[in-house]
Amino acid sequence: MKEYLLIVGAGVGGIKTAEAAIAAGFEGPITLLNGETHAPYDRPPLSKRCLTEELAVSDVPLAGPGLDGHQALTVHDGARAEELHMGQRRIVCQDGRRFDYDRLVLAPGATARALPFPSPAGVHTLRTWADAIAVREELLPGARVVVIGGGFIGAEVASSAAQLGCHTTILEGGAAPLGRVLGPEFGQRVIRFHAEHGVRIMTQVQVQGFVGEQRVEAVKTAQGIVPADVVIVGIGAAPDTAWLEDSGLMIGNGILCSAQGQADTEGRVFAVGDAAAWLDPATGVHRRHEHWSAAGSQAAVVGAVLAARVPPPRPAPYFWSDQHGTKIQMVGEPSPDDHMHGLHGNLDDQEFVVAFHDSKRVSAIVALGQQRAFARHRARFTRGEPLERALERSAGMLTPSSGRS
Amino acid sequence: MSRIEADLSLCQGYANCMVEAPEYFDLGDDDKVIILQADVPETDTGHVRAAALSCPARVLRMEEK
Numbered sequence: 001m002k003e004y005l006l007i008v009g010a011g012v013g014g015i016k017t018a019e020a021a022i023a024a025g026f027e028g029p030i031t032l033l034n035g036e037t038h039a040p041y042d043r044p045p046l047s048k049r050c051l052t053e054e055l056a057v058s059d060v061p062l063a064g065p066g067l068d069g070h071q072a073l074t075v076h077d078g079a080r081a082e083e084l085h086m087g088q089r090r091i092v093c094q095d096g097r098r099f100d101y102d103r104l105v106l107a108p109g110a111t112a113r114a115l116p117f118p119s120p121a122g123v124h125t126l127r128t129w130a131d132a133i134a135v136r137e138e139l140l141p142g143a144r145v146v147v148i149g150g151g152f153i154g155a156e157v158a159s160s161a162a163q164l165g166c167h168t169t170i171l172e173g174g175a176a177p178l179g180r181v182l183g184p185e186f187g188q189r190v191i192r193f194h195a196e197h198g199v200r201i202m203t204q205v206q207v208q209g210f211v212g213e214q215r216v217e218a219v220k221t222a223q224g225i226v227p228a229d230v231v232i233v234g235i236g237a238a239p240d241t242a243w244l245e246d247s248g249l250m251i252g253n254g255i256l257c258s259a260q261g262q263a264d265t266e267g268r269v270f271a272v273g274d275a276a277a278w279l280d281p282a283t284g285v286h287r288r289h290e291h292w293s294a295a296g297s298q299a300a301v302v303g304a305v306l307a308a309r310v311p312p313p314r315p316a317p318y319f320w321s322d323q324h325g326t327k328i329q330m331v332g333e334p335s336p337d338d339h340m341h342g343l344h345g346n347l348d349d350q351e352f353v354v355a356f357h358d359s360k361r362v363s364a365i366v367a368l369g370q371q372r373a374f375a376r377h378r379a380r381f382t383r384g385e386p387l388e389r390a391l392e393r394s395a396g397m398l399t400p401s402s403g404r405s
Numbered sequence: 406m407s408r409i410e411a412d413l414s415l416c417q418g419y420a421n422c423m424v425e426a427p428e429y430f431d432l433g434d435d436d437k438v439i440i441l442q443a444d445v446p447e448t449d450t451g452h453v454r455a456a457a458l459s460c461p462a463r464v465l466r467m468e469e470k
Contacts (some may be wrong), residue, residue, distance in 0.1 A: 292461060296458075300455065318421075
């Protein structure tokens with residue numbers, strides 16, 4: 001008997017799960033519930049090309065060739081799931097539509113976090129196509145743009161705004177943008193990199209509210225008033241799991257899943273993407289991984305499990321960010337006490353590859369630009385090259401290994 | 406047997422394909438993908454297809470021959 005697969009969410013997690021299930025040989029009918037009214041679109045361009053170019057949503061489609069050739073695939077746009085009844089194996093949508101399943105994959109995604117103050121017009125978050133269009137209309141040359149939060153989305157939006165001729169400032173709460181992930185030393189280089197492209201970064205800033213009633217005029221901070229015509233708040237996203245609280249699934253910071261994405265006890269319900277917190281077998285901790293590549297690798301595992309195949313091993317976490325025409329890429333997971341070791345290029349240029357490591361192993365490879373060199377180091381890292389061998393690869397690097405504090 | 410087709414104008418140099426299947430993909434000095442071997446025998450189809458699907462820019466496609 002062919003099983004009926006229902007996928008809630010048509011972001012990268014949902015679409016890639018359908019692709020992976022088809023690629024693994026899943027033969028049953030597949031239904032995708034897209035909570036948004038636009039056809040499924042790719043989210044990474046929203047902070048980049050969608051702000052700097054006049055694109056239509058159809059210019060950044062998400063559904064690709066991997067869905068071709070599957071006869072029984074249906075996508076329902078505007079179908080926002082509201083209730084899960086595991087006993088009846090049923091999803092009920094906001095508009096009352098019901099969908100029954102044999103297997104269910106939850107990929108509801110996340111919602112941009114807002115600041116706990118009233119937000120006048122001109123204050124935006126950026127998560128959806130509609131958000132991107134609203135931001136794009138306001139990024140006019142000469143506008144004073146303030147980005148709250150120096151994470152990847154914030155840094156990308158600031159980069160796009162600067163490219164459009166806006167006077168752009170990032171307000172970062174910590175000591176350096178990306179500092180929590182990459183440490184203060186790398187963070188200082190990010191500050192300089194942005195400064196050279198016209199973006200000012202203020203660190204250790206505590207935001208207290210907004211000035212302006214009809215429209216935002218400034219951001220109030222503990223350090224002073226920062227004038228603003230447009231504000232973009234990029235302080236992270238919260239998983240869309242409120243609708244699942246009474247479903248019987250385990251909900252923590254995300255939908256708690258096994259190391260293969262199974263969320264229930266029967267093996268019928270799985271979760272992938274930003275809302276899924278998979279068990280990390282090495283640490284015994286459930287964690288969410290909010291990156292395009294993480295959603296893809298989770299989807300590959302769940303797709304294989306659904307087709308009763310052996311799931312592929314999960315690759316090391318990888319992500320990228322495009323800022324000022326340069327790619328920042330990272331594979332692995334550095335920890336705050338790791339040392340930074342130059343592998344390629346020159347740390348004083350804006351183009352280099354570095355390794356983060358402790359006394360036993362390389363935890364991550366990070367690059368600013370240098371895509372080809374990064375690709376080679378990433379491949380070696382993925383194969384698990386020993387630390388000593390990895391650290392020998394530093395020819396041409398002027399700045400030697402140095403500690404982070 | 407399948408064949409790898411690539412639209413180089415889309416390539417952004419993520420190199421996900423190269424990490425998944427280094428014997429089929431490389432990255433050139435211009436940060437664009439180089440296909441080392443376009444014909445994929447049945448035994449390799451699985452992981453080369455996975456490599457194609459891992460491309461964020463949807464550069465790669467597998468055509469049945």
